[in-house]
Amino acid sequence: MHDIRLIRDDPAAFDAGLARRGLAPVAATLIALDEARRGTITQVQAGLARRNEASKAIGAAKAARDEAAAAALMAEVAAIKQALPALEAEEARTGAELDGLLAALPNLPLADVPDGVDEDDNLVVAEHGRPRDLGFSAREHDAIGPALGLDFETGVKLAGARFTLLRGPAARLHRALGQFMLSVLADEHGYEQVVPPLLVRDEAMFGTGQLPKFADDLFRTTDGRWLIPTAEVSLTNIVAGSILAEDALPLRFAALTPCFRSEAGAAGRDTRGFIRQHQFEKVEMVSIVTPDASEAEHERMTSCAEDILTRLGLPFRRMKLCAGDMGFAAARTYDLEVWLPGQNRYREISSCSTCTDFQARRMNARYRPAGEKATRFVHTLNGSGLAVGRTLVAVLENYQQEDGGVAIPDVLRPWLAGLNRLEPAR
Template sequence: MFDIKWIRENAAAFDQALAKRGYEASAARLISLDESRRSHIGKLQEAQERRNAASKEIGKAKGSGDDARAQELIEEVAQIKAFIQSGEEEERKLTADLEAAMAVIPNLPHDDVPVGADEAENVLLKTHGEKPVFRFNEAPKEHFDLGEALNGMDFSTAAKLSGSRFVVLKGQIARLERALGQFMIDLHTREHGYTEVSPPLLVHGDPLYGTGQLPKFEEDLFRTATDHYLIPTAEVPLTNLVAGEIIAEDQLPLRVSALTYCFRSEAGSAGRDTRGMLRQHQFQKCELVSVTRPEDSLNELERMLGCAEKVLQELGLHYRVMTLCTGDMGFGARKTYDIEVWLPGQDAYREISSCSVCGDFQARRMNARFRPAGSKQLLHVHTLNGSGIAVGRALIAVLENYQNGDGTIAVPDVLRPYMGGLEQIG
């Protein structure tokens, strides 16, 4: 969400920033909607002032015995009252029209974000580690071949239970997934200073509006008969912990983390990654959310990226970090880093974490503010979110990078305490 006052004062800059994201100029349309709303509010205020003045005149007319004038004024006040009642409804409509128009416009990118149309124009920031060298002659296998051969992944039974894009994990593969999630949440809470939260997985529409999933991306969500939504990411409940709140400056930054299931309809992804676990309707993710002062948010983004990277470093996985271009960023982001892990079975890098700074975009939608020390002024906080990391994709990466020629899987050292000391699966 945007400050319409800022748009009025910076219309050209607003449209130029939207153009970088491939969106049409919108300042003139938004300003026109705001002018209509402000003009109507002005008429309401004038009517209210006239009603107050006429009410006083009624008393004077009655006091002087001018009953005819008093009756005229009574009729005038009745007409003004009717106008105000209908006018207040019109004001709400005009305000809603303006908010609806702004609600579907994406956040403006930071100046240092590379301009581009899609993922092909993302920019490599850095790489870590080396691609694994295998001691067997065959090409490395993909995770689903490995998992099915170990009787640890069952896609056909999952399809019978729930349809496509689900999986049943069993035995040591299921335990490995659990170990990964526990390792991540322990790392972020014990070493990175995040507070663990166990949030609801069902939310109303307001939290989804606050973080930007609604109204634009409703088709990507699962909605229940009770008008709840299954969370697409724990970013939604975690960020909305501060919705409608006024936070003391000494409470910032707030850093919270949650290991939850996430649910996505994968609308628009028909035909993509249909085999295996890369793109599921239900998956686990360890989410990181930070709430900061405006001047701290860019540094917090770098810190969050480092926290997510540490997971992959501890797992001994090769990865690269990409700075997303304007055309590939998420709706609410001002700047985003994607971490892409190397998957030898696919012979490709695939996204495993995305870390974004949103500025005050979400805070305005949620009305989340803080009071600077020694000041009466209230300012909107800045919010950040990141994957720390996607558990299912980490499972894929471990299976493919730690595979042996006989189909067994070596357990990374850092996960062995969570696996009861097990060194190998299979």
């Protein structure tokens, strides 16, 4: 959510930020609505003040037996009372229109975010590891997976397209990956483990920016709750409506949860395999920090996700997303893309974003600096550490064997009772 005061102070800069997102200028419209709203507020306040003043004067006029003056004042009070509801309704209307427009606008990109319109304009920041020579023609995960328990047909039978059933070796590997990721983040990187609700209210979805604009990308229950598309929603909203002490920050949360997405905006993309599902598991990281700490926290969070990929021995690269490819609430985003030899390309496996105070304003999440009475908005950050299903895909493709088996990365063996290889069904 944007602060209308900052827009008033520098409308050209605001419109320039929106232009980098590919959006038309809107500052003049917002300022005009704000001026109209503030003008109406002034009228309401003046009317209330005059009504109170006139009401007192009525008593004085009557005490002086000036019936003509008392009658005139009573008529004036009645007129004010009659006019106030319309003015208050106009104030509510313009306020709601202004809030609606502000709520639909994305966060502005930070200065170091590259210009561009889509993924083709993203920048490679660093590459880690080299794709290994398998010594044979690599297969994609949807060719390797069925013999290991990645059951696409049964998933579709049970729930429809973009659902998969995992059995046996694939299910064990999937569970091991999630537990390994959560353990690394909690035990070694200081994230507090959380088991959050998977169903949330409108206010929570609004707070992190999914509502109102992206309702079609979500699943809603019959009682009006929403299935979370990512644990970012639950974890970030832990501090909604709070005023935190400065020394309580930073807060770092991590959760392994199912996530649910309708994929309305991804029709026709990745319809094969396990890459893009309606239901999937992800380990999510969320940080709540002071504004002066958010830059360093963004680097720290991204490095935590990179650490997991490095331990798994998976080649990957860090991308800085261009302004046109970032998510709604992000001010800067690093994507981590893992190498998939079966596809002969890099694919996103983690996205780490700093949202500055954009979500905090929507949630009204503040902190009080030490020794000060005034409060300030916190900064929020979120990132995947990692998407479990996509990591499963990466392990299957990078550790595949010519006979259809899959070697187990060393770091996962303790989570699989020492197992060093997944054996395909014969």
